[in-house]
Structures are given as C-alpha cells and as structure tokens.
Amino acid sequence: MKVLVIGAHGQIGQHLMRLLSENQDHSVRAMVRKQEQAEYFEGIGAEAVFADLEGKPEELAKAMEGCDAVIFTAGSGGKTGYDKTLLIDLDGAVKSIEAAEQAGIRRFIMVSAFQAHKRENWNQDIKPYYVAKHYADKVLEQSNLTYTIIRPGGLLNEPGTGLIEAAENLERGTISRDDVASTIMAALDEEAVYNASFDLINGGKAIKEALQSFKKE
Numbered sequence: 431m432k433v434l435v436i437g438a439h440g441q442i443g444q445h446l447m448r449l450l451s452e453n454q455d456h457s458v459r460a461m462v463r464k465q466e467q468a469e470y471f472e473g474i475g476a477e478a479v480f481a482d483l484e485g486k487p488e489e490l491a492k493a494m495e496g497c498d499a500v501i502f503t504a505g506s507g508g509k510t511g512y513d514k515t516l517l518i519d520l521d522g523a524v525k526s527i528e529a530a531e532q533a534g535i536r537r538f539i540m541v542s543a544f545q546a547h548k549r550e551n552w553n554q555d556i557k558p559y560y561v562a563k564h565y566a567d568k569v570l571e572q573s574n575l576t577y578t579i580i581r582p583g584g585l586l587n588e589p590g591t592g593l594i595e596a597a598e599n600l601e602r603g604t605i606s607r608d609d610v611a612s613t614i615m616a617a618l619d620e621e622a623v624y625n626a627s628f629d630l631i632n633g634g635k636a637i638k639e640a641l642q643s644f645k646k647e
C-alpha cells in the first residue's frame with residue numbers, strides 16, 4: 431500500500447515513518463509543514479508533501495493523491511489552547527476524512543484517545559480534547575472509508591515490547607508510542623480490524639494475534 435501519514439513528524443509519527451519506510455510491502459509519504467522535516471523524510475527514503483490541517487480539504491486531498499491509505503496521528507498537543515483542539519483534533523481530523531473521500535482513498539486509520547467513545551469515562555481535566563476525539567471518530571465511523579480507530583492509553587516513550595491488549599473497552603493503562611506505531615502498521619492490511627474501534631494498552635498478546643481476535647464470525 432502507499433500510505434500518507436498525517437502527523438508524520440510527531441512522536442508516534444516518527445516511529446511509524448521508520449517502520450513504513452523499512453517495509454517492503456508499503457511505501458510512505460509524510461505530510462509535513464517544515465522544509466527540514468521534508469528533507470529528513472526524503473533522506474530515509476520516504477516521500478514528503480507540504481500541507482496544513484488548518485488548510486482546505488481540497489489541499490489535503492491533493493496531498494493524498496495516489497495513496498491507498500491515510501493514517502491520522504496528528505494532534506494539537508497539550509501546550510496549545512482549546513481553540514487549536516477544535517481546529518486540529520476535531521476540524522483537522524474531519525477535513526482529513528472528507529479529503530480522503532474526495533481523493534478516492536479506501537483505508538483510514540485514526541489515532542484517537544482511550545475511551546473517547548464513552549463520555550462517562552472521559553478525563554474531565556481535558557474534556558474538550560475528548561469531545562474533539564469523540565466526534566471526529568463518529569464522523570469516520572459514518573464515512574464511506576474502511577476505518578480502524580485506535581484509542582491508546584497514556585503514551586510512553588519506552589522501547590516497544592510487541593505485546594499489547596486491544597479490546598472495545600479496557601481498564602485504563604499505558605502503552606509505548608513504539609508499540610502504537612507497530613499496531614498501526616499491523617492494522618493497515620489486517621481485515622479483522624477493518625471497520626473496528628478499540629482501546630489499546632501494553633499487555634500480553636502479540637500484536638498480530640491481538641488484532642486477529644477482532645475477526646467477525
């Protein structure tokens with residue numbers, strides 16, 4: 431597959447870009463905003479394209495042209511205000527979904543947040559962020575795209591273990607960004623998680639086996 435990564439220079443994004451650029455079965459294009467990031471990705475054998483989530487859906491659709499899949503792992507981060515939460519985590523995500531439909535892309539993987547689908551379990555300290563994630567995920571579920579929504583627990587910068595727990599509802603936990611990237615990578619062409627949404631933390635199952643447990647009877 432040819433994959434566009436939105437948020438390619440983010441912390442999960444960089445792990446994912448490394449995995450995708452080393453993989454023989456996929457080719458990858460990084461969506462970036464800065465020249466030095468484009469040069470970095472071209473240096474590791476990936477393509478790079480400039481686009482901003484605050485831009486028009488048509489510009490995002492152009493950035494996706496020729497791709498088979500889109501991965502959204504962007505975010506406004508904890509250091510900006512809730513205006514950016516609306517503009518990036520909600521509107522930026524929804525525009526990316528609209529753009530993927532416009533560009534004729536079939537596959538879309540969203541990095542969401544733990545329990546974003548369950549209002550009663552949202553972290554009340556960052557409620558607007560959860561609102562953004564919740565509604566962006568809903569738009570994706572109602573789109574024509576073949577989606578997978580991954581809702582990781584607290585993200586850690588620890589080495590990957592290759593062992594996860596993935597289910598529709600989990601008790602709160604943490605996961606390394608490296609393992610989130612490996613899970614996204616494994617989910618790309620894993621039919622068992624087509625049109626599936628799940629919480630994700632580190633656990634005791636190999637990634638492939640954990641994803642295959644979503645297989646419908």
Ligand SMILES: NC(=O)c1ccc[n+]([C@@H]2O[C@H](COP(=O)([O-])OP(=O)(O)OC[C@H]3O[C@@H](n4cnc5c(N)ncnc54)[C@H](OP(=O)(O)O)[C@@H]3O)[C@@H](O)[C@H]2O)c1
Pocket residue numbers: 436437438439440441442443462463464481482483484502503504505506507518541542543544581582583584585
């Ligand atoms: N922190 C947690 O514990 C946690 C838990 C669950 C889920 N998540 C979610 O996991 C995802 C990735 O997390 P992370 O830690 O890898 O994030 P990160 O390091 O903050 O990366 C965010 C990425 O989004 C990009 N971005 C921001 N504004 C943009 C815009 N206007 N246009 C295009 N790109 C833009 C940034 O680009 P630049 O490089 O140009 O700045 C960066 O590449 C996010 O969706 C986050 O909400 C986080």
